[in-house]
Amino acid sequence: xxxxxxxxxxxxxxxxxxxxxxxxxxxxxxxxxxxxxxxxxxxxxxxxxxxxxxxxxxxxxxxxxxxxxxxxxxxxxxxxxxxxxxxxxxxxxxxxxxxxxxxxxxxxxxxxxxxxxxxxxxxxxxxxxxxxxxxxxxxxxxxxxxxxxxxxxxxxxxxxxxxxxxxxxxxxxxx
Amino acid sequence: xxxxxxxxxxxxxxxxxxxxxxxxxxxxxxxxxxxxxxxxxxxxxxxxxxxxxxxxxxxxxxxxxxxxxxxxxxxxxxxxxxxxxxxxxxxxxxxxxxxxxxxxxxxxxxxxxxxxxxxxxxxxxxxxxxxxxxxxxxxxxxxxxxxxxxxxxxxxxxxxxxxxxxxxxxxxxxxxxxxxxxxxxxxxxxxxxxxxxxxxxxxxxxxxxxxxxxxxxxxxxxxxxxxxxxxxxxxxxxxxxxxxxxxxxxxxxxxxxxxxxxxxxxxxxxxxxxxxxxxxx
Ligand code: SF4
Numbered sequence: 433x434x435x436x437x438x439x440x441x442x443x444x445x446x447x448x449x450x451x452x453x454x455x456x457x458x459x460x461x462x463x464x465x466x467x468x469x470x471x472x473x474x475x476x477x478x479x480x481x482x483x484x485x486x487x488x489x490x491x492x493x494x495x496x497x498x499x500x501x502x503x504x505x506x507x508x509x510x511x512x513x514x515x516x517x518x519x520x521x522x523x524x525x526x527x528x529x530x531x532x533x534x535x536x537x538x539x540x541x542x543x544x545x546x547x548x549x550x551x552x553x554x555x556x557x558x559x560x561x562x563x564x565x566x567x568x569x570x571x572x573x574x575x576x577x578x579x580x581x582x583x584x585x586x587x588x589x590x591x592x593x594x595x596x597x598x599x600x601x602x603x604x605x606x607x
Numbered sequence: 608x609x610x611x612x613x614x615x616x617x618x619x620x621x622x623x624x625x626x627x628x629x630x631x632x633x634x635x636x637x638x639x640x641x642x643x644x645x646x647x648x649x650x651x652x653x654x655x656x657x658x659x660x661x662x663x664x665x666x667x668x669x670x671x672x673x674x675x676x677x678x679x680x681x682x683x684x685x686x687x688x689x690x691x692x693x694x695x696x697x698x699x700x701x702x703x704x705x706x707x708x709x710x711x712x713x714x715x716x717x718x719x720x721x722x723x724x725x726x727x728x729x730x731x732x733x734x735x736x737x738x739x740x741x742x743x744x745x746x747x748x749x750x751x752x753x754x755x756x757x758x759x760x761x762x763x764x765x766x767x768x769x770x771x772x773x774x775x776x777x778x779x780x781x782x783x784x785x786x787x788x789x790x791x792x793x794x795x796x797x798x799x800x801x802x803x804x805x806x807x808x809x810x811x812x813x814x815x816x817x818x819x820x821x822x823x824x825x826x827x828x829x830x831x832x833x834x835x836x837x838x839x840x841x842x843x844x845x846x847x848x849x850x851x852x853x854x855x856x857x858x859x860x861x862x863x864x865x866x867x868x869x870x871x872x873x874x875x876x877x878x879x880x881x882x883x884x885x886x887x888x
Contacts, residue, residue, distance in 0.1 A: 502670070506670045
């Protein structure tokens with residue numbers, strides 16, 4: 433299995449093909465519905481983002497609370513489609529990778545192709561298992577959003593499948 | 608006459624939350640293992656194995672099977688001879704709070720659907736049925752919203768054909784596609800009123816999905832068998848990446864309805880179908 437690191441290197445990103453199974457290590461940021469809404473609002477207002485997006489990977493995930501003696505609770509992917517309305521703006525701002533579950537809209541696929549980004553699938557409904565690949569979790573923005581806050585995660589060998597590659601090719605049949 | 612205190616109810620509900628989130632239902636685990644045995648696609652096998660491993664990790668480490676710990680639905684079968692000392696509704700909500708706090712489960716519930724606001728763990732949705740006897744049967748079904756969002760209700764004409772009804776149910780699963788953590792368990796509610804059909808569809812998910820539903824009428828059992836085959840033929844498979852099993856099971860609840868209608872509700876559950884039940888006497 434291919435090993436890659438985040439933030440993503442351009443060359444590694446371009447070598448990924450839809451359907452490839454990879455192990456990701458490095459730094460990623462959780463962000464889901466409300467965080468996406470706020471980030472795009474900040475972009476529209478041209479105000480500073482709490483996280484610089486250039487080259488980064490976001491994980492569509494709202495973990496449970498953190499039980500004692502653990503780094504993070506259950507932390508699987510959430511449905512990516514709900515982020516579709518915001519994704520083109522984030523990609524235009526430099527975001528390079530997304531991790532979630534399920535299919536994306538045609539507009540999102542086009543934006544992934546245009547900005548040469550990549551969309552990964554994480555094992556859906558396997559939040560307890562995926563927690564074992566997280567080495568640290570540090571909240572960085574929007575604490576008032578509870579589980580929807582942005583958290584910086586250090587991951588090690590997180591198993592992912594390339595859902596949509598930088599050429600816009602999808603692992604799912606075209607709908 | 609038996610008396611059941613509010614404190615006992617809270618305690619039971621709290622335990623049921625932990626049980627539902629930490630221990631995958633045995634019938635669901637059996638269906639996943641069966642799906643793995645019949646799977647030939649290598650990637651689908653790996654994904655099914657990951658789902659099975661996830662349940663083992665959750666149990667061992669006391670982590671929620673899925674981070675979406677849902678908006679819990681609590682079903683109460685309240686024996687009409689039972690006496691509750693204290694406030695039943697409050698006891699249930701207190702139990703949910705205690706269980707969700709103890710398990711560090713997710714704060715996923717916002718107080719206002721439009722204003723949203725900071726999420727918390729309450730309130731659960733409570734359904735109470737009055738039944739004969741003096742027992743109180745409590746069931747916690749914490750369904751995540753990835754799959755809850757795929758629920759469909761259609762008010763068919765009473766003259767609708769079985770083919771049309773089957774097509775609607777299969778199309779509901781097709782529309783869910785890879786998004787709601789397949790392989791799925793499909794609950795179908797037939798008849799009643801609009802809201803009764805939705806409730807029946809959800810209650811169907813509480814049935815044993817590994818054993819044949821012996822109480823179901825013959826024509827409905829045949830229908831569920833046909834639906835399982837048709838849904839598997841969609842080849843959505845684990846994570847929507849193809850495979851032999853798309854429906855771990857289809858379960859049906861049916862009830863009387865009006866001469867002018869035929870409500871059909873479909874409740875889609877992800878593979879992480881979680882629930883737990885306890886009876887107090
Ligand atoms: S659909 Fe089910 S398994 Fe998937 S994220 Fe939601 S609750 Fe978890």
